[in-house]
Each structure stands twice: as C-alpha cells, then as structure tokens.
Amino acid sequence: MIPVSGFEGRVVAVLGLGRSGLSAARALRAGEADVLVWDDNPEARARAEAEGFVARDLAREGGFDGVDWLVVSPGIPHLYPSPNPVVAAAWTAGVPVDNDIGLFFRALGGEGWDSFDSPPRVVTVTGSNGKSTTSALIHHILTSSGRESQLAGNIGRGVLDIEPPEDGGVVVLELSSYQTDLARALTPDVAVFTNLSPDHLDRHGGMGGYFAAKRRLFAEGGPDRCVIGVDENEGRYLANQLAEGPTDDRVIRISSGTKLAGPGWHVFARKGFLTEWRKGRQVASIDLRPVRGLPGAHNHQNACAAYAATRALGLAPREVEAAFHSFEGLPHRSQIIAEAGGITWVNDSKATNVDAAVKALLAFGNIRWICGGLMKEGGLTGLAPGLAHVTKAYVIGREAAGFALGLPGVEAEICTTMEQAVARAHAEAQPGEVVLLAPAAASFDQYDSFEKRGEDFAARVRGLLGL
Template sequence: MIPVRGLCGARVGVLGLGRSGLSAARALEAGGAEPMLWDDGAAARARAEAEGFASTDLRDDVGRLDLLVVSPGIPHLYPAPNPVIAAAMRAGVPVDNDIGLFFRSLATPEWDRMDRPPRVIAITGSNGKSTTSALVHHLLSHAGRAAQLAGNIGRGALDIDPPGDGGVVVLELSSYQTDLARALTPDVAVFTNLSPDHLDRHGGMGGYFAAKARLFTEGGPDRAVIGVDQVEGRFLAMRLAEAPADDRVIRVSTAPPEGPGWTVSAVEGVLEERRKGRKVSMIDLRGIPGLPGAHNHQNAAHAFAACRALGLGPREIGAGLASFPGLPHRSQLVAEIGGVRFVNDSKATNVDAARQALRAFPRIRWIVGGIEPEGGIAPLADEAGAVAKAYLIGHAAERMAIQIAAVPQEVCGDLATAVARAAEEAEPGDTVLLAPAAKSFDQFTDFEKRGEAFVEAVRALPGRSDR
C-alpha cells in the first residue's frame, strides 16, 4: 500500500466504493487522514463496512470535508455533476481522485538514499493502452527490472507495494482518471491514439482529448512517447517538443517516419527505431503469436519506445516481445478447432478498435453487437472485405445489421447462438472473431464477462483443441 501523504488529520470524503474508492480509503487511513465514505449502492457500502469503515451520507456532510476523492465512474462535469460533487464545488471543497493521491504520495525521503530512484510510466489513449501497459510491464520484468502494473488495469494505484531501488510502476490511465487528478507527474508518459469514446463524459472530442493531454501538460514528463498517426497526437508532440530533433519526445507511427527526431515505427510488421535520421534498431514482429495484427504492432512500438526511454536495450526488448502471451479479451486466441481459430477481442468496444481487429485476420466470421455506439457501426462496412459473414448479437442487433447491410449476416441475438452458428459455418482457415464494436451492458456487466462467455461457448463446442 502507498499511504497518502500530507493529509494527516484531514477529513477526506471518498465517493464511490469500488476498487479505487476502497483502495483510496485504506491509503488515506494509513496516512493518518479521516476517511468519510459514501456510495449510492447499499452493496458497496456493505463491502466497506465489512472492512471496518463507517458510511457517511456525504450529501449532507460535504461542508465538513477538507478534500473529496471521487471514483472514476462518477461524473464530475458532463453530462451533469454528481450531486455530492456539485455540492463540493459550491462549498469550495477541492476534488481529487486516487491517481492524484498516488502521485502526491509516491516519493518518500527514502528515495534520496537509493542508487536508482523509482520511476513511473503512465499510459493513456483510446485503444491499445491496456495491451501497451501489460507489454511494458512484461518487458521490464523479462529484463530483470522490478515492475508493478496498476491503475486502470491490475491493482489500484494505491494498493501497490512501495517501489524499491530501481523499481518501476506502470500505470494504465483512462480519461476519467487523468481528467480529475490534481497531480500527474510520471517520468515517462505514453499517448497511444484517439478515437471517439466517452464523449458524454467529456462534452465532446475536444474535452476528451484535453483530458488525455493533461497527463503531459500538468507535470511535464521527462520523456513523452506520442502516437502521431492522428492530428491530435501530432499536435501534442508539437506542443511538447522544443525543436524538431528534441529527443524528449519519441514519435510513434505506423507509417515511415519523418523528421530528425527520435522515432519508432511499425510498418508492415517491422519495428524500426531511428534517431537523428539514422536507423539504430529493427525488430520483425510478424511471427509473434501474442501480438497479431497492425494494431498490436503499434502497441509494441509504443511499449518499445517507453522501455527505451528507461534505458533498456533493443535486444532485451526484442526477446521480451517474443515471449509476450497477450491479454485476455484483446486478440486472445482461445482455441483452434478443425483449422478454425476462435479469437476473443471483447475489449473492442468501439468502432476504431473493431476496425483494427478486422484488419488483423484474413477470413473472418465476425460476432458483433451490443449497445449501439454513438454514430453507429456503418463505417465498418468499408472494413469488412475479409468478413465472410457477420453474426449480430445484443440489444441493437437489428439496427446494427441495417448499417452493414452489404455484409452477409445473421441476427443471432445472444452470444452463445452466434458462436454456435459461426462454428457450424466456418471452414478451415477461418477466424471466428468476437469484435463487438459496442459496449456490453445490455447483456453483460462488462466486456470481461462478455469475453468469458465467449470462451465458455467455444469450450462447449465439440472437437475443440485449446491453444
């Protein structure tokens, strides 16, 4: 645990008692603060009370607080502030989250006696940030560096062990987390890409990008790894670099690099690093089972750049990339049955993530659907050249079917039926791909449960041979 520093004796409200809220409450108490907890859900309050915390209805007690700590799922501005947050703003009470507490509390006087003070790599973006974060953690561990993975993946940021000499903390951060944190001071910050998501929470794309950009503008990382395939990334890199060759900014792209700066590109499956216009290393990514497709090659390029920023050599990074097993629900090879591969990409919850998944395999039986995304899935019709047939599921299955009417299709309704029908019709060489392009809340509590249901449905098929 990372005890919260600088709040000893303070009354701190904790709103939302999920993983991050309870983690914050424990760390606040360990640092001598007086946490006052509230969640609108009775079950969440009961879990907190089982740990010995008392519930306090913060709707009536905001004026007593020195600070309010908010869980990421609770809106603080758009589409409307939670009533407790609105009351805190009226009363002038500062609002923070567990990520802000983490950054204000991580460094301790003991760091002055370490040969290599701990470092923090923080990774954000719309798609690929979980795989990139897990990959950075894997590469560091493979190279013998003590590393911990936390934030929006793995453990809560305040739940980790205090890092020791040479330790590295790898944080995956969502826009909800970067938007509200009052302190953001990573040593290395990574921006993967941007595509429409969570727009209701940020008042549109401008607010969404601004939330991501705070990771780079609030504290000023020593090094910034920026995906520059989109205008937002190029704009961010321009804002951070003092000159074209400023190597504090590492530009990552899926196109041949331009300019004299430090670049890492992944073009047609080959990763190439250049500095001052000269190639310094190259890795062939095409045969790595845990990193299929151009989107995972992009993830590998970001992870490579982040680890290079910490001083790892290209050869040790390359060895780590080759042994990466992949993540559940992200281009996860579940099984191969009769020459047909079954791939779980349940994390493809928006159109751009599904687009990347559809580009990764040659002949696809596509399972798609859920809660219809803003703007629908019509853009994916242009990406369906490799799709032999689509099998639509979920609340919006019929509406989404109309949007991809040119694609051979069948409305199946539920996931188990879709898996069974796809498996029945698949031929050797096909890939049955779950890439929903939609959120899961119509039929599942989250994308993980949807992915687990896919795995269970595949394992129930006759003749399976798990890989």
C-alpha cells in the same frame, strides 16, 4: 499499500466504494487521515463500515461540514453530462476534489527516496485503444529483463494497492480519460499516448473535452519523455506542442503504417517490421510477424509504444525483442482461444467501439465475425475499412436487427444470443477462416462487462470443440 501522506489529522471524504474508492480510503487511513465514506449502494457502504470506516451522506445539508478534501471514484461524473450532486456540493463548500491517481502522485517520492541509487520511475499510458495491451507489454518487457515492475491503475490493482517501489523499480499505470481528467497531481517520468478515436464523449462534453482530458497528462504532468502516437491529428498536434524543435528527443513519435522521417527519435512499424530511427539513422529493427501475442497493425502500434517507452528507460533493443516473443497477450484482446480443423477462434471482446473493431478486423482475413451489442454514439460509421475482410457476420445483442442494417454489403445473420452466434459460426466456418468476436459495441445490454462477454464466447467455443 502506499500510505497517502499530507492529510494527517485532516478529514477526507471518499465518494464511491468500488475497487479504487476502498483502496483510497485504506491508503488515506494508513496515512493518518480521518476518513469519511459514501456510496449510494447500501451494500458497498456496509462493506466499508465493516472495515471501520464511517459513512456520511455527503449530499445532505451539512454533509461537507468539517471536510477538507473529497476523493471521487473514476466512474462518477464530475462535470459532464452533469456533475454528481456530491461533487457539486463540494464545489459550493469550497472543498478540493481529487481522485486516487492524484493521491498516488502526491504520495510518491516520500522519505527514503534520496537514498536510492536509482530513483523509482513511473510510466503512464493513455489513449483510446491499446492502453491495456501497451501497459501490460511494458510491464512484461521490464520483468523479463529483470527489472522490478508493478502494473496498476485501470488494469490490474488499484494504484494505491501496490507496494512502495524499491530502488530502480518502475510503476506502470494504465490511465483512462476519467482518471487523467480529475487528478490534481500528474507527474509521470515517461508518458505514452497511443491514439485517439471517439469514445466517452458524453462524459467529456464532446471530442475536444475527451482529448483535453488525455492531454493533461502531458501538458500538466511534465514527463521527462513523451511517447506519442502520430497516426491522428491530435497526436501530431500533441507532439508538436511538446517538442522544442525537430531534434528534441524528449518526444518519441510512433506510428503503425507510416515511415517517420527527420532528425528526432522515431519508432514505426511497416509491413510487419518495427524500426527505430534516431538522429537521422536506423538504430534497430525487429520482425514482428512471428510474434504470436501481437497480431495485426493495431498490436504493432502497441509494440512501438512499449518499445519506445522501455528504450526511454534504458533497455536495449535485444532485450525488448526477446520479451516480445514471450508475451502472450491479454484476455479479450485479439486472444487466440482455440485452433481446430484449420479454423482459428479469436476473442476480442474488448473491441467495444468501432475503431477497435476495425483494427481487429484488419488483423485477420476470411473472418466470420461475431458482433453487436449496445451501440455507442456515432453508430457504426467508420467500419467500412474492415468489412472487406468479413465473410459473414453473426449479430448478437438486443439491437441486433438495427446493428445488421449498419453493415452494408456484408451477409449478416441475426443471432441475438452468443450461444446461437457461436453455433452458427461453428457450423459454417471453413478451414483457413477465423471466427472473430469483435463486437464494436458495449456489452451492457446482455453482460455486466466486456470480460463476461468474452468469457461466455470462450466457454461456448471450447464446449463445442470439446476442449
């Protein structure tokens, strides 16, 4: 645990008692703050009270009497589509609102850091797609190279649950827009922006607010090095805003599919090869095609981002390349779960939006595609580039019929349930084909999370195959 200092003897309220909320409450108490907690869920309050925390209904009149600071869990809206009543009450009371990410950066760099030969570093990763894989890959490369590394944030442990980093250690944080939007302190050493596509628009009041939440990590965080995906206009804009000129190598531009040129620092992947250019000359090249854990152009973009971030930390290209080959990928993200009878079964349940699903479709050919679920704002517009790779779609979810209508030119069978979709794909798949779960939709119409959806898919596949 990282004790949060600076609040000794002050009253700090924590709203939301999930993983990050309870972690923040514990870290604040370890730093000698007087902690109050609240969650609308009585069971969550009971768990916190069992640990000795005092619950107070912050929304009632006088709820903020004596409170100096409010820490809000990331799932709680603080502005759009409308502020949570407790957040609005904090504004009225003049109480600063923060989150666990802000507390982490406030607490980092305390006593003892002056004695380190190599001060610990923090690498942050944000973007619409690829954050988890990129973060895990950076962590894997570092540990494979013998560097101390901890992975936290939106993946793995809560950020305040990790141990204080040691001499030369690296903390790798995956940060969602919910986390970057509210944190009052953001000071990473290396910050990565993967890409941007429409997502969480209701939470941020539109695409501009969504991008602004991501941009805070760079514009206000002031990282020493920025790794920026420039395959969208937002990334190109961000890289231009951060760089002082074409030779400014504090900004490393990355791309999947486009050869980047110029005197700056560039890392790009084309036709399966990752290439690093610096000061107008090629520095290194890696063949990504045999890297089993990183299939497809979207994973090649993740590889470029992780390569650039670890190079910024001083690792050699050969160290990064060796680590690529031992990376097994993450569950529910282009995860090969079985190969039998010449048929490959792939779980990409994390493809919860159209952009992620298209990237998964483009990574494979001859696909029997299991898709569907709770459609997000914007519907299925944008799927077209990947549909040519689809032999047949098997549509699940309560909106299966409507989802199928959004797949022009694709043979689609309405299955509704995962059980039926897997059974029908198994019955019809031929050697050389891929059965891919990439829903292009949220899971909440049938599952508690995309993880539960992916686990159901994997279990049914293994059951049919007798694995």
